[in-house]
Amino acid sequence: MAIVKQKMLALNGDEAVAYAAKQSDVDVVAAYPITPQTIIVERFSEYVANGEVDTEFVCVESEHSALTACLTAAATGARAFTATASAGLALMHEILYVTSGCRAPVVMAVVNRALSAPINIHCDHSDSMVERDCGWIQIYVENSQEAYDSIIQAFKIAENPELLLPIMVGLDGFTLSHTLENVQTLPDDLVKKFVGTRQFTLVTNHEGKTVPFKLDPKTPVTIGPLDLYDYYFEHKRQQEEAMRIAPKIIRQVHEEYAKISGRRYGDGLIDPYYLEDAETAIVCVGSTSGTVKTIVDELRSKGMKVGLLRLRTFRPLPVKEITKALENVKAVAVMDRSLSFGGHGGAVFHEIRHVLYDAPKHPYVVNYIYGLGGRETHPNLIHKIYRDLQRILETQRIQKPVQFIGLRE
Amino acid sequence: MTTQEKGWKEIPMAGVCWKPSTQYLTGDWKTYKPIRDLEKCTRCVLCVLLCPDGAIHWKPEKEDIEFDYNFCKGCGICANECPVDAIEMKLEEET
Numbered sequence: 032m033a034i035v036k037q038k039m040l041a042l043n044g045d046e047a048v049a050y051a052a053k054q055s056d057v058d059v060v061a062a063y064p065i066t067p068q069t070i071i072v073e074r075f076s077e078y079v080a081n082g083e084v085d086t087e088f089v090c091v092e093s094e095h096s097a098l099t100a101c102l103t104a105a106a107t108g109a110r111a112f113t114a115t116a117s118a119g120l121a122l123m124h125e126i127l128y129v130t131s132g133c134r135a136p137v138v139m140a141v142v143n144r145a146l147s148a149p150i151n152i153h154c155d156h157s158d159s160m161v162e163r164d165c166g167w168i169q170i171y172v173e174n175s176q177e178a179y180d181s182i183i184q185a186f187k188i189a190e191n192p193e194l195l196l197p198i199m200v201g202l203d204g205f206t207l208s209h210t211l212e213n214v215q216t217l218p219d220d221l222v223k224k225f226v227g228t229r230q231f232t233l234v235t236n237h238e239g240k241t242v243p244f245k246l247d248p249k250t251p252v253t254i255g256p257l258d259l260y261d262y263y264f265e266h267k268r269q270q271e272e273a274m275r276i277a278p279k280i281i282r283q284v285h286e287e288y289a290k291i292s293g294r295r296y297g298d299g300l301i302d303p304y305y306l307e308d309a310e311t312a313i314v315c316v317g318s319t320s321g322t323v324k325t326i327v328d329e330l331r332s333k334g335m336k337v338g339l340l341r342l343r344t345f346r347p348l349p350v351k352e353i354t355k356a357l358e359n360v361k362a363v364a365v366m367d368r369s370l371s372f373g374g375h376g377g378a379v380f381h382e383i384r385h386v387l388y389d390a391p392k393h394p395y396v397v398n399y400i401y402g403l404g405g406r407e408t409h410p411n412l413i414h415k416i417y418r419d420l421q422r423i424l425e426t427q428r429i430q431k432p433v434q435f436i437g438l439r440e
Numbered sequence: 441m442t443t444q445e446k447g448w449k450e451i452p453m454a455g456v457c458w459k460p461s462t463q464y465l466t467g468d469w470k471t472y473k474p475i476r477d478l479e480k481c482t483r484c485v486l487c488v489l490l491c492p493d494g495a496i497h498w499k500p501e502k503e504d505i506e507f508d509y510n511f512c513k514g515c516g517i518c519a520n521e522c523p524v525d526a527i528e529m530k531l532e533e534e535t
Contacts, residue, residue, distance in 0.1 A: 132455070234452040255454055
């Protein structure tokens with residue numbers, strides 16, 4: 032299919048997400064407003080009030096209930112969407128595991144925000160990085176355009192009958208959620224066609240009958256009941272298997288979408304920028320990648336071999352792709368916008384350094400904790416990181432593997 | 441765990457049950473067993489209605505009730521609720 036004509040709208044990140052969910056023909060939205068996600072819920076409730084969608088909008092009393100409503104709706108075969116941030120995601124923690132364990136393909140926008148205390152409404156990745164083990168696919172976007180594109184792709188990925196994994200799409204609070212951007216949008220009918228209708232895998236039920244995997248009184252099944260030491264382990268292994276096939280499906284859907292929209296974000300898993308001949312590179316997730324790209328352009332124009340690896344999909348971790356992308360880089364700085372107190376660096380650093388341990392050539396890998404609670408990530412900080420990496424190459428040693436950047440001493 | 445149990449590739453996902461729960465005999469969880477005094481029992485069927493496991497049945501052909509010990513977990517609700525104290529909970533090994 033050829034690239035279609037699109038309409039440019041001025042949207043902030045939250046509005047882009049709400050618009051994508053609207054076009055994706057969602058059956059159920061259950062959500063509870065929380066800064067900086069509020070605009071998503073507001074916009075979507077306006078669509079409902081105006082009769083622009085036939086979505087069942089459930090006003091719940093908490094995020095725990097919001098996700099429970101979405102999980103159960105998805106279990107009946109509905110398309111379900113929710114959105115949250117920070118403390119809201121933390122309150123969902125229990126149900127995140129129930130959702131993935133029930134193989135309910137819920138799509139959720141997480142507008143990344145710091146966790147209390149002290150209370151802070153601005154961006155960092157503490158809220159979703161801590162949920163990396165809960166069995167959800169995690170995609171982090173760089174800008175509002177990508178937020179729009181990723182929400183549409185997310186439904187098609189999550190609902191793939193081979194996969195049935197819930198997805199959270201992370202977008203940086205305020206930096207993206209509240210910042211107006213030109214967003215190219217696809218026609219309604221095309222998005223509806225792209226996402227399609229849910230297809231159901233078949234399972235054997237308790238009566239020995241082959242039935243679709245959904246809660247339906249006509250073809251009863253029991254989903255997610257008691258499971259002790261006899262079968263729990265096997266069911267967890269099945270979830271891990273779905274994660275292992277997820278990269279293939281994420282790439283496929285990303286490519287299929289690129290064909291109609293003309294937009295690609297690397298291969299859908301990683302988004303490398305000038306890495307082919309880079310000697311030093313930054314690895315990061317989210318909107319900071321945009322700032323890093325600007326600095327890469329600047330340094331490249333001066334002949335410096337610098338690059339960036341933006342990790343778009345954090346779960347499942349694209350191990351092979353990361354290894355390949357960084358195979359010739361000599362020094363890598365991983366930027367983490369969250370902190371594992373008492374650990375040796377942040378979540379992204381753990382993964383990158385861990386993956387590179389098995390690589391034939393070990394580059395130097397250092398970690399920078401930055402931007403907690405919305406602290407500005409000034410271009411000077413990125414310059415400093417590239418200078419530090421250069422110094423590591425010159426001296427052939429790492430002084431401090433884990434550092435804070437943008438912090439006052 | 442026996443070797444007959446299935447591997448992760450063979451079972452349906454998300455804990456979908458592939459056999460009915462009636463094949464899972466929960467009666468072996470019990471410590472105390474309800475024993476009925478046939479003289480005292482008035483066949484009011486209150487115990488049938490209140491049993492949380494549906495383990496007490498009304499048998500119309502016998503005009504009497506019957507305990508299904510395969511599913512009775514020995515909770516004692518029947519004994520507690522019986523209006524004529526016709527049910528006594530006894531240690532299973534003593535019955």
